[in-house]
Amino acid sequence: MHEDTLKGWEMATERVSIFDTTLRDGEQSPGCSMNLDEKVRMAVQLEHLGVDVIEAGFPIASVGDFEAVHEIAGRVQTATVAGLCRAVTQDIDRAWEALAPARNPRIHTFIATSEIHLAHKLRKTHEQVLKDVERAVSYARSLCADVEFSCEDASRSDVSFLAEVVEAAILAGAGVINLPDTVGYAVPAEYGRMFREVRARVKDIDRIVLSTHCHNDLGLAVANSLAAVENGARQVECTINGIGERAGNAALEEIVMAIKTRGEQLGVSTGVVTEEIVRSSRLLSSLTGMLVQRNKAIVGANAFAHEAGIHQDGMLKSAITYEIMTPQSVGIKHSTLVLGKHSGRHALKQRYADLGYTLAPEELERAYKEFTAIADQKKEIFDEELVAILEDRPPSLESYYHLETFHVTTGTGIKPTATVELRKGDTRLVDSATGDGPVDAAYRAIERITGIAGKLTEYSVKSVSYGHDTVGEAFVRVEFDGVMFNGRAVSTDVITGSVKAYLEALNRAQASLTMRKEQTRATVEEPA
Ligand code: KIV
Ligand code: ZN
Numbered sequence: 001m002h003e004d005t006l007k008g009w010e011m012a013t014e015r016v017s018i019f020d021t022t023l024r025d026g027e028q029s030p031g032c033s034m035n036l037d038e039k040v041r042m043a044v045q046l047e048h049l050g051v052d053v054i055e056a057g058f059p060i061a062s063v064g065d066f067e068a069v070h071e072i073a074g075r076v077q078t079a080t081v082a083g084l085c086r087a088v089t090q091d092i093d094r095a096w097e098a099l100a101p102a103r104n105p106r107i108h109t110f111i112a113t114s115e116i117h118l119a120h121k122l123r124k125t126h127e128q129v130l131k132d133v134e135r136a137v138s139y140a141r142s143l144c145a146d147v148e149f150s151c152e153d154a155s156r157s158d159v160s161f162l163a164e165v166v167e168a169a170i171l172a173g174a175g176v177i178n179l180p181d182t183v184g185y186a187v188p189a190e191y192g193r194m195f196r197e198v199r200a201r202v203k204d205i206d207r208i209v210l211s212t213h214c215h216n217d218l219g220l221a222v223a224n225s226l227a228a229v230e231n232g233a234r235q236v237e238c239t240i241n242g243i244g245e246r247a248g249n250a251a252l253e254e255i256v257m258a259i260k261t262r263g264e265q266l267g268v269s270t271g272v273v274t275e276e277i278v279r280s281s282r283l284l285s286s287l288t289g290m291l292v293q294r295n296k297a298i299v300g301a302n303a304f305a306h307e308a309g310i311h312q313d314g315m316l317k318s319a320i321t322y323e324i325m326t327p328q329s330v331g332i333k334h335s336t337l338v339l340g341k342h343s344g345r346h347a348l349k350q351r352y353a354d355l356g357y358t359l360a361p362e363e364l365e366r367a368y369k370e371f372t373a374i375a376d377q378k379k380e381i382f383d384e385e386l387v388a389i390l391e392d393r394p395p396s397l398e399s400y401y402h403l404e405t406f407h408v409t410t411g412t413g414i415k416p417t418a419t420v421e422l423r424k425g426d427t428r429l430v431d432s433a434t435g436d437g438p439v440d441a442a443y444r445a446i447e448r449i450t451g452i453a454g455k456l457t458e459y460s461v462k463s464v465s466y467g468h469d470t471v472g473e474a475f476v477r478v479e480f481d482g483v484m485f486n487g488r489a490v491s492t493d494v495i496t497g498s499v500k501a502y503l504e505a506l507n508r509a510q511a512s513l514t515m516r517k518e519q520t521r522a523t524v525e526e527p528a
Helices: 008-012 022-026 036-049 063-075 089-098 115-122 126-143 159-172 188-201 221-230 252-261 274-288 309-317 345-354 361-375 383-390 438-450 494-525
Strands: 017-020 053-057 080-086 105-112 147-152 176-181 209-214 235-238 401-409 417-424 427-434 455-463 472-480 483-491
Touching: 017 209, 017 252, 022 036, 022 053, 036 053, 036 063, 036 274, 053 063, 063 080, 063 089, 080 089, 089 105, 089 126, 105 115, 105 126, 105 176, 115 126, 126 147, 126 159, 147 159, 147 209, 159 176, 159 188, 176 188, 176 221, 176 235, 188 209, 188 221, 209 221, 221 235, 221 252, 235 252, 252 274, 309 345, 345 361, 345 383, 361 383, 383 494, 401 438, 401 494, 417 438, 427 438, 438 494, 455 494, 472 494, 483 494
Parallel strands: 017 053, 017 235, 053 080, 080 105, 105 147, 147 176, 176 209, 209 235
Antiparallel strands: 401 417, 417 427, 455 472, 472 483
């Protein structure tokens, strides 16, 4: 960000480094794996986003991780590239080898410090761990000027031992010390206190940067990270969309926007180009297939959408009534006022104005009445339907096709066949067709029933969740009579989702075609 655009308090505040671990802690979580090319694309976007550190992988963990760190190290221009390794010589060597092409490399080494991990995982004494830390950090430091050391499970560690380990790591040459809440167990006041106590106990602590790294098992990762910042942490480790082990890591977009929006309160700022946030979030979702929930803070589809009449009225008077940050500041063009059954007259009038219609009060009243009647039956009202209402030919929901039942037969050595039953008003219509696959067969059956030919130009099914009962989102783009229409539907069954998505596109086409025909008729019939 250019200095000119900084607010006074931002210039006076301390900078917090943003350490992105989407490609390491994030990528190692279920459903989020990426191939080499995808990781490189993500790293390039992270650099556009302006993060300070990109943790690109755990090189000893696999050949894929090694290659990703190596490739990203060569591509990234300004950000620091970190490679993770245990406090073991062999791991450190492998990380250093992977980081070879980096302009700004960082070795990030770690060992657990909690009694639970020492007793059950490492089976080591305090003395052995202290020796490992001293040996690993000084070895890493002999290779690389920038060394970060993490005390895994710091939040469940005895604070006196933690302070001893931190002091040993600083003495051995670590420049960044990370105190993670590895299992997402801490609560904010307690986690903040741990930072305070470590700062009070450790000599030379002000020579290094303290870092926070929180997991979201109790939904507290962002709150805990901010508590650490309030208690002296100046690096925050986080991931795009909060992906990560189990319930995920602290979400980068939430941390960054909390600091931007409440920086005056927190006394810090970041160097992130916040306008790149949504682009980064969407890229990650498309690369991993892991979509964010609609109501996810900052990047969810509803984050800047308003439906309640009172809120829409407030928004139209002044956006600060219901928005604490602008959609543009995260890279969204504008907020949306969703027209549904909760909307009021003000939003309806505004949407008509956007469509080019200035309504007199009585016209608005009549349109509003029609609109609420339709909104009671339908989730969202589209622009073409609003125009139809205005022209006194409200779209008849009776003209829409609804899926009643369908049946498909498919398998090896047989021609896929589908039988589809649709309802239009009170009429039930049924037909069958064969196709190249079950979805194609179902689409052909719909075409036979409706007599409306559509050309499928885009089709995708994405998994929205993970596991056997995964929910798939089907998306189609269909050309009807030279015009493109989108359809989307979610279902646990991909064929049902695909059929419903197609019907949504078809119904939109129906509404729009009827409208166009009516308009042409009106023009032709109008006396000269
Ligand atoms: O959660 C954790 O403790 C980690 C460390 C390896 C930094 O991811
Ligand atoms: Zn972690």
